[in-house]
Amino acid sequence: MRDVYIIGVGSTKYGELWDMSLRELASEAGLKALMDAGIKAEEIDALYGANTSAGQFIDQEHIAALISDYSGISELGIPAVRIEAGAASGGAALNQAYLAVKSGQYDTVVVGGVEKMTDVPSEVANEIIGGSLDAEWETFFGVTEASVAAMIAKRHEYDERVKREHYAVFPVISHKHASMNPSSHFKNVIKLEDVINASPVAEPLTVYDTAPLSDGASAIVITADKKKIKESENPIRIKASTMANDFLSLHDRKKIDSFKAVNKSVKEALKQSGLNLGNIDGYEIHDSYSIGSLIQMEEIFGKEAIKMVENNEYYFNSSHPLNVSGGLKAHGNPLGAVGLYQAIEATIQLRGKAGERQIKGSKNMLIHNMGGLGTTSVTTILGVE
């Protein structure tokens, strides 16, 4: 099987981008990715568009066709398809595009993700986000995604004797890193007590435990075309791309405070890449909720994850740099785009172009994108040769 590389990346700023529509965001990111790759639209074989809920956020479906049209490439007849897997849409689109290129069906593909979330009031946005849960058995009864995260947190504190500080620290880390990333939604540094004492969203979680509503788009160009890889200044190899799923509803899971799918997709990705955790220089995980960050790290590292919190190992200049981009929490959370921004951050790090937040000597990065709370899990490992 042939190797697949990322040869171009492009992203908009993330944030409350009142002046930009979904189509403008998507085409800006796509164009930047093509420019970064140094290729023309004619050289693209397919377009994969990731989006979670444009139908509800802006009354627009058929997103991939729209992006293609608005980017001015419809005349070329390039196939365009939307991939949706909750907030894991970006990772899932990358996975599907990777499989298509790996199989030889396509040589060069653009994968873009976009979400326009701030055109609706926040209470409506929260209902839309709840669409990633089970409508019949969860949201119908008033459950929101934040309340699911809160139940998981309560259970985890009770079962595993985890302290509030063990997961409240993750937003602190993300904000610190986001302050060094120019495209971040938030650039302010926060403290542990800010997280714990902020307004409650669903107890024990506060507004600082949860990722914001953001607008934004991110896109990458992947290829297996040898000529393009050779001409690329800094190609980054996709060493593994795996997906796994768990029960959609929390009540169907044997243990609600564990993410089995994460464990599975990460293990398979490590196996696929021939690497072990010792070879990974940095991690981008899905920090939509602080408690979710802790459980993802526990699924990857087991009990060590908490010790790593206590030893401050997750900062960019420490032993296990985590969410050096600023994560969903502080870099921003435009649902369908985040999985692709994770790939972009990893690419920037592996190219050695991350400026003051650069992870020194970074060779391999593991990124984990998640739909729901542990429902859909996508792991990608990127590396330099």
Place this chain on the structure above:
Amino acid sequence: MSSIVSYGSYVPRYRIRAEEIARVWGEDPENIKGGLMIYSKSVPGPDEDVLTISAEAGKNAIKRTDVSKKTIGAIFVGSESHPYAVKPTASILVEALGLPNDIHSADYEFACKAGTAAIQNVMGLVDSGMIENGMAIGADTSQGAPGDALEYSASAGGTAFIIGKKGIAEINKTYSFTTDTPDFWRREGEKYPSHGGRFTGEPAYFKHVLTGAKRMMEMQGTKPEDYDYAVFHQPNGKFPTRAAKMLGFKDEQVKDGLLTPYIGNTYSSSMIIGLSAILDKAEPGDRILAVAFGSGAGSDAFDITVNDSIKSYKRDRAPGVMEQINRPIWIDYANYVKYRGKIIMRGE
């Protein structure tokens, strides 16, 4: 340019505290007090509306001046809660205030800056020589849906100005900035307004208020330190405080005009009641920057200099703004909803 000949305000005596509203809706009052800087708000009594509030403010303005009512050739009333959808508030006020019937009159609406739009229109008539003096009023009994964040701020009050050639404070310049920005609206027939949440901040309030203030200072060649007072539209206490800081004004320049923390947002009277409170204590030579904001959206900025005539001006003939603020009758949420007509009565 025209000047302020006289002014007067009216604040209903009924008040409700943020704690009382938060108690009913199960919210933490500290978030409202600390986050929005709103401690209490005024509530119109059962017999009060924009007409009665305007009449009280107008009477206070008339009382303070010896200028004859016969010289008032225009009355414009800005509000987003006129008692009638069709039938002017202004025409009733002509009779209520005993103004001559040979008068230009109209009601205005531009969310929270309808009162300043009224001032500008009177200025135009005065400056063109069409009238000698004119009255401009901004008043509201603003609406907030039960449980909505607006319920903490939407309050009642009114301010009237008599504008003419010779007065107590020169309006050196006025400037307006307008864009199509849907941050806050109420459709015909709807009881309560809708708002765009966080969209009401940066792209609406701050963009327009800051642009209004900056362009005014550019045109006048002034800096924040050239002003003794600054007053901005105040939907809550936090926004104008932040806007003042962003523009480079100090607390002592803005504190006298910042009233929303105590009486809530009086909408069309919001900025001008702050200006009224400043004029209550202003001295000759004091310079004031005043910027109103109206959702939808636009800002009206005024550069004002108080002159020597304020010394002989009879401010004491009518109660000042602080005097009215400091005579509250505190009510609970039950009386609040009764007074505001939020209880469904038999036959409704």
